[in-house]
Structures are given as C-alpha cells and as structure tokens.
Amino acid sequence: MKNIKQALIIAQLTIEENIRKKILYILLFLSFALIAFSASFTSFDLGAQVTIMKDISLSGIALFGIVLTLSLFLNVIPKEIETKTIYPFITQPITRGTYITGKYIGLMSIIAVNLLILGLELMVVMKIYSDNWNVMIINSIILNILQCGIIGGLMLLFSLFTSYPLTLSITLFLYILGGVSTPYIQYLQGRLPKVLLDFVVFIKLIIPKFDCFNIKDAVVHMNALPQGYFAWATIYGLAYVIITVMIATILFEKKDL
Amino acid sequence: MEFVIEAENLSKTYKTEGKKILALDNLNLKIEKGQIFGFIGPNGAGKTTSIKLFLGLIHPTSGTVKVLGKPAGSPEAMEKIGYLSEIAYYYKFLEAKNLLRYYASLKSLSKEEADKRIDLNLKLVGLYDRRNEKLKGYSKGMLQRFGIALALLGNPELLILDEPTSGLDPIGRKEVKDIIKRLRSKGISIFLSSHNLSEVERLCDSIGIINKGKMISNKKISEFLSYDKNVYTMTIQDKEDKIAKLFKEKNIKIEQTENLHLKTTLPSNDIPEIFKLVSDNGGVVVNTIPGYGDLEEIFFELVAPKEDKEDKKDKDKKDKEDKKDKEDKKDKEDKKDKEDKKDKEDKKDKENKKDKEDKKDKEDKKDKEDKKKKKNKKVKAKEN
Ligand SMILES: Nc1ncnc2c1ncn2[C@@H]1O[C@H](COP(=O)(O)OP(=O)(O)OP(=O)(O)O)[C@@H](O)[C@H]1O
Ligand SMILES: [Mg+2]
Numbered sequence: 015m016k017n018i019k020q021a022l023i024i025a026q027l028t029i030e031e032n033i034r035k036k037i038l039y040i041l042l043f044l045s046f047a048l049i050a051f052s053a054s055f056t057s058f059d060l061g062a063q064v065t066i067m068k069d070i071s072l073s074g075i076a077l078f079g080i081v082l083t084l085s086l087f088l089n090v091i092p093k094e095i096e097t098k099t100i101y102p103f104i105t106q107p108i109t110r111g112t113y114i115t116g117k118y119i120g121l122m123s124i125i126a127v128n129l130l131i132l133g134l135e136l137m138v139v140m141k142i143y144s145d146n147w148n149v150m151i152i153n154s155i156i157l158n159i160l161q162c163g164i165i166g167g168l169m170l171l172f173s174l175f176t177s178y179p180l181t182l183s184i185t186l187f188l189y190i191l192g193g194v195s196t197p198y199i200q201y202l203q204g205r206l207p208k209v210l211l212d213f214v215v216f217i218k219l220i221i222p223k224f225d226c227f228n229i230k231d232a233v234v235h236m237n238a239l240p241q242g243y244f245a246w247a248t249i250y251g252l253a254y255v256i257i258t259v260m261i262a263t264i265l266f267e268k269k270d271l
Numbered sequence: 272m273e274f275v276i277e278a279e280n281l282s283k284t285y286k287t288e289g290k291k292i293l294a295l296d297n298l299n300l301k302i303e304k305g306q307i308f309g310f311i312g313p314n315g316a317g318k319t320t321s322i323k324l325f326l327g328l329i330h331p332t333s334g335t336v337k338v339l340g341k342p343a344g345s346p347e348a349m350e351k352i353g354y355l356s357e358i359a360y361y362y363k364f365l366e367a368k369n370l371l372r373y374y375a376s377l378k379s380l381s382k383e384e385a386d387k388r389i390d391l392n393l394k395l396v397g398l399y400d401r402r403n404e405k406l407k408g409y410s411k412g413m414l415q416r417f418g419i420a421l422a423l424l425g426n427p428e429l430l431i432l433d434e435p436t437s438g439l440d441p442i443g444r445k446e447v448k449d450i451i452k453r454l455r456s457k458g459i460s461i462f463l464s465s466h467n468l469s470e471v472e473r474l475c476d477s478i479g480i481i482n483k484g485k486m487i488s489n490k491k492i493s494e495f496l497s498y499d500k501n502v503y504t505m506t507i508q509d510k511e512d513k514i515a516k517l518f519k520e521k522n523i524k525i526e527q528t529e530n531l532h533l534k535t536t537l538p539s540n541d542i543p544e545i546f547k548l549v550s551d552n553g554g555v556v557v558n559t560i561p562g563y564g565d566l567e568e569i570f571f572e573l574v575a576p577k578e579d580k581e582d583k584k585d586k587d588k589k590d591k592e593d594k595k596d597k598e599d600k601k602d603k604e605d606k607k608d609k610e611d612k613k614d615k616e617d618k619k620d621k622e623n624k625k626d627k628e629d630k631k632d633k634e635d636k637k638d639k640e641d642k643k644k645k646k647n648k649k650v651k652a653k654e655n
Contacts, residue, residue: 019376023376030365034364099360099361103374104344
C-alpha cells in the first residue's frame with residue numbers, strides 16, 4: 015500500500031515536471047491541426063471523406079504517441095542520475111523499484127491523457143460528419159497507449175545501461191522489427207549470415223508483435239474485430255509492460271548512483 | 272552498545288573508462304548511538320564515497336555496512352536518516368515548501384505532522400519568509416539551508432551531513448553549528464564530513480581521519496587533544512639560529528622546524544626559563560598555546576607529509592624515504608605507547624575535573640559566556 019502511494023507521489027511530481035515542457039504542446043497542437051486539416055478534405059462521396067479522415071487522423075495519433083513517448087522517456091532516469099536530482103528521492107524511505115515505477119506511471123499518464131484528448135477530438139469530428147459515435151476509436155487509442163507503454167518500458171530499460179542515442183536506435187530497431195511480419199524475415203533467409211539471421215529470429219521471438227496493437231484498418235472500414243481480440247491484446251500489452259518495468263527495476267537496483 | 276553505523280571491511284573501487292580507482296580501502300568503522308562523528312580528510316579522500324555507501328546510493332565492491340542496524344539504503348533504515356548532500360541536487364522548478372511536501376509525503380508522516388515540521392524546519396534555517404519561492408531563485412547558501420531543512424524533516428535518529436557548512440557565510444556556519452549542537456542535546460547521532468578542522472574540533476565527540484581511501488586514525492576527540500593545563504606548546508622564532516642548538520644541548524625536544532621557527536612542548540614550570548633563554552639569544556616567542564597543539568596540526572601531520580612524499584618522483588628519494596618511513600613508524604609506535612599512558616592519566620584527571628567543574632559551572636556561567644563571545648569572534652576571524 016505504502017509503495018503504491020509513494021509511486022503515485024513520484025508520478026505526480028513527474029507530471030508536474032513534464033507538463034512544463036513545450037514539446038508536449040507543440041506535438042499536441044500539430045496533431046490537433048492534423049485532425050482538423052483532414053476534416054477539410056472535401057469529396058463528392060461523404061463516406062469516402064469520412065474514411066480518409068479516420069485513416070489520416072488515426073495514423074497521426076499513433077505517430078504522435080510514438081514521438082511523444084520517445085521524447086519523454088529518452089533520458090529520464092539517466093538525466094536524474096546525471097544531475098543527481100535523484101538523490102533526495104532515493105534517500106527517502108522508498109525502494110528503487112517504487113521510484114522507477116512512479117516515473118513510469120507519471121510519464122505514461124501524460125501520454126495516455128494526450129492520446130485520449132486526440133481520440134475524443136476525432137470522435138467529435140466523426141460525430142459531426144457521420145452522425146455516430148464511433149466507439150472503436152477509443153479501443154484503437156487504448157491499444158496505441160499500450161504500444162507506447164511497451165516502447166516507454168523498453169526505453170527505460172535500455173537507458174539504464176546505454177547512452178541515449180543507442181537507447182533511441184535500439185528501441186526504434188525493435189519497434190520496426192516487432193512490426194515486420196514473418197514473411198519478410200523468411201525473405202532474408204540466405205541473404206544474411208546464418209548467425210545474424212538466427213539472432214534476428216530470436217529477437218523477433220521475444221519482442222512484442224507491435225502490429226497487433228494496430229487496429230486502424232478495422233476502425234476505418236468499420237470491420238468487426240475477432241471476438242476477444244481487444245481483451246487479448248490488452249493483456250498481451252500489459253504483460254510486456256510489467257516485464258520491461260520489472261527488468262528495468264532489477265538493473266536500476268544494481269546501479270551505482 | 273548500540274551502533275548507528277557499522278562498516279566492516281568496506282571497500283569501493285570505481286571503474287571509469289578502463290581505469291580503476293580505489294576510492295575506499297577496507298573501512299572498519301563503528302559509530303555509537305548519540306555520538307557526533309567527524310569525518311575529515313582532504314579532497315578526494317573518500318568521504319563522499321563512504322557516505323554514499325552508508326546510504327546505499329552505491330554498492331560496495333566488498334565488505335558490508337549496516338545503518339541503524341539495517342541494510343544500508345533499505346527503506347527501513349532511510350525512514351530515520353536525514354541526509355544532506357555535498358552539493359544541492361534539488362528540483363528547481365518547485366517552490367521550497369511545495370518540494371518539501373513531496374519529500375515528506377514519501378515518509379511515514381501524517382499530512383498535518385509533515386506541514387508542521389516543514390514550517391518548523393524552514394523557520395529553523397531561516398527560509399520561512401521565502402518558502403513560496405521557487406528554488407530556481409535560491410542562492411547557494413539558501414539551497415544549503417534548504418538541504419538542512421530537508422535532512423531534518425523526518426525526525427531523524429541519524430543525520431548524515433556531507434560538508435554541512437560549505438557555501439555558507441560565517442553567520443550561516445555558526446547557525447548550522449548551533450543547530451548541530453542542539454540536535455546533539457536531543458540525542459540524535461550525527462555523521463559529518465568536513466574539511467574545516469576547527470569546526471570538527473568543536474563539535475565532535477570522535478573524529479576519523481581519512482586519506483586516499485584509508486582511514487588513518489579514529490579516536491575520541493579527547494584522545495586527540497589533551498588539554499593538559501600543565502603543558503604548553505610554544506612557537507619560537509630563532510632569528511640567529513642559536514636556539515635550536517641550545518635546545519639540543521639542554522635536551523629540549525623540538526617538534527618542528529620551519530623557516531627559523533621552532534615548535535616545542537614544555538611543562539608550564541619551564542616557561543619563564545625558556546622565555547629568558549630565547550630573548551637572550553636573539554629569538555622571539557611567537558605564541559604559547561596550552562596543550563599539545565590543535566587538531567589542525569595533528570591533521571596535517573597525518574595527511575600532508577604523506578602527500579608530499581608521493582608527489583616526488585625521484586626513485587632515489589623514494590628509497591631514502593622508505594627508510595625514513597620505517598623510522599617514522601618506529602617513532603609513531605613509541606609515541607602511541609606514550610599516548611596510551613597519558614590517556615589513562617587524562618581520564619583520571621577528567622573525572623576529577625568534572626566534579627570540580629560542576630561546582631564551578633554555576634559560578635562560571637557568566638564568565639564562560641563572555642569567553643564564548645570572544646571565541647566566536649576568533650572563529651569568525653579565522654574563517655575570514
Ligand atoms: N563516480 C565516480 N567515478 C569514478 N571515480 C570516482 C567517482 N566518485 C568518486 N571518485 C573518485 O573516488 C575518490 C574519492 O572521492 P570522494 O568523492 O569520495 O572524495 P571526498 O573525500 O568526498 O572529496 P571532497 O572533499 O573533494 O568532497 C576520488 O579519487 C574520486 O576521483
Ligand atoms: Mg566529498
């Protein structure tokens with residue numbers, strides 16, 4: 015109980031620190047503008063226009079989420095260690111795991127709130143154009159948030175033992191590899207040294223399949239998702255989040271501050 | 272006996288860019304509850320490294336350390352530890368009071384209690400009037416004061432202060448020292464690191480001297496300074512270079528010679544005779560201090576000569592010095608034996624003194640206050 019309370023306090027402080035960052039508002043404004051801009055597409059066919067709007071907006075929101083995650087998570091803990099602003103916190107009666115979890119929750123709350131704002135904006139626009147609340151948009155946003163959660167967890171993890179350019183590169187590499195479907199990997203067979211290929215296949219096996227958080231096509235074309243898909247994807251995402259934060263905690267505990 | 276810090280064979284090696292730096296070498300340290308322990312040593316001696324190990328901020332390469340009977344850095348231990356870092360590492364974007372609230376909410380303090388203690392401590396360090404200003408606008412000394420308020424936040428049983436008076440003006444230093452004295456009277460144990468020897472001398476019950484990662488000495492303050500009223504340390508200017516010879520003839524031990532200045536320790540009965548001898552031979556008695564010199568001298572005797580020696584790179588010299596070292600060691604051992612004997616005597620004397628002092632105390636209070644004022648003036652003068 016005490017740990018949870020402490021984590022939430024760290025989260026609150028993290029939010030208070032980060033909502034002062036201009037980048038947050040710039041990104042938010044750009045995405046807002048994108049959705050408004052997509053609404054200005056005119057077409058003879060209202061149905062086609064709505065489809066285009068949804069497509070552009072959902073892609074925009076997903077991209078916004080990733081960029082925001084990369085910019086917020088890049089360097090969080092290393093910066094605190096370097097400036098040693100972490101000292102007055104870690105010397106309170108708090109475990110390192112609680113601290114890092116609090117940081118994570120704080121940053122993820124910012125991301126979640128931002129994505130939900132954009133999702134709501136899109137829903138309102140859709141309501142105006144197609145006169146129906148497209149609830150699937152919210153499902154799509156939630157899966158986006160989970161995807162950002164995994165990316166954030168990975169960054170937290172890597173930033174504890176590498177420099178931030180490397181953290182960024184590794185995370186992006188894993189994100190892209192995680193989204194690539196298996197046939198592409200088969201295509202690499204024979205074109206890459208065996209060791210490297212085995213390595214790629216192994217990595218592919220353990221990293222999350224990021225494409226399963228992307229239900230944009232289903233939302234855009236109003237196709238129903240397989241039964242239980244959303245619940246399954248949520249659990250899958252949460253599991254990865256928990257695992258990455260746990261590994262980050264173990265690494266963080268071993269670290270000299 | 273209850274110990275607030277127990278370090279056993281504690282070592283720390285830093286690895287940076289392929290280099291290994293042995294920052295702390297086999298530290299064995301036990302600090303009794305209720306004590307003020309002064310940890311002194313030159314820059315890079317390993318003071319901060321030791322403190323970080325006590326707080327669990329870094330992990331030992333070998334050895335163990337327990338703080339308040341619990342593993343270093345564990346939340347159970349940290350609940351009752353107040354820590355002041357050597358440099359201010361606080362968020363600048365929050366107001367002082369607001370930030371203290373955040374720190375307090377991580378402790379097991381009720382909200383009302385936390386608010387009460389925050390106000391109390393801000394008043395104590397003189398920041399209450401500026402409690403609603405952001406730390407961005409604080410001066411170095413104000414940040415240091417803020418740090419002290421933070422360290423005292425959770426009713427600590429143990430305070431770990433890394434150079435608590437650095438960055439403070441003379442008034443601030445005195446205030447911090449007064450705070451430390453007040454805390455001692457409440458039975459709080461304090462570990463403080465410092466370069467400022469006169470500070471340590473006045474505040475501490477025990478002091479440890481550390482150099483190049485090794486603790487060279489760890490004693491009760493009374494063992495360092497024997498304020499034996501019958502012994503005086505004299506500094507004599509030997510203008511015509513005669514006095515040293517005369518002293519040798521008369522078998523008076525010279526402790527130090529530097530720029531035609533001699534230093535010697537004498538029983539009080541001999542002083543008139545020495546004064547006469549000095550003035551007859553063209554010398555001047557520069558000063559006469561009761562006791563065996565002050566801590567600063569002991570410190571530099573322990574620390575400075577070694578550093579000088581290692582700076583010299585000539586092998587020949589080193590060889591010679593090795594021989595000297597051996598001789599020095601012998602001397603030191605001899606000294607130790609003597610000191611041990613003296614200590615025993617000192618203790619007896621003190622017990623007698625205490626009884627006498629209790630009686631005197633009541634009468635002397637006024638006198639002492641006057642003296643204190645004078646002392647403070649002296650201290651300020653020194654610090655300036
Ligand atoms: N993070 C680190 N990485 C590498 N070396 C370090 C690190 N921290 C300290 N050292 C080295 O360890 C030694 C002891 O440093 P430490 O900070 O403990 O000294 P100190 O006694 O606190 O000195 P000061 O009085 O200057 O504060 C020094 O040689 C220092 O260079
Ligand atoms: Mg230091």
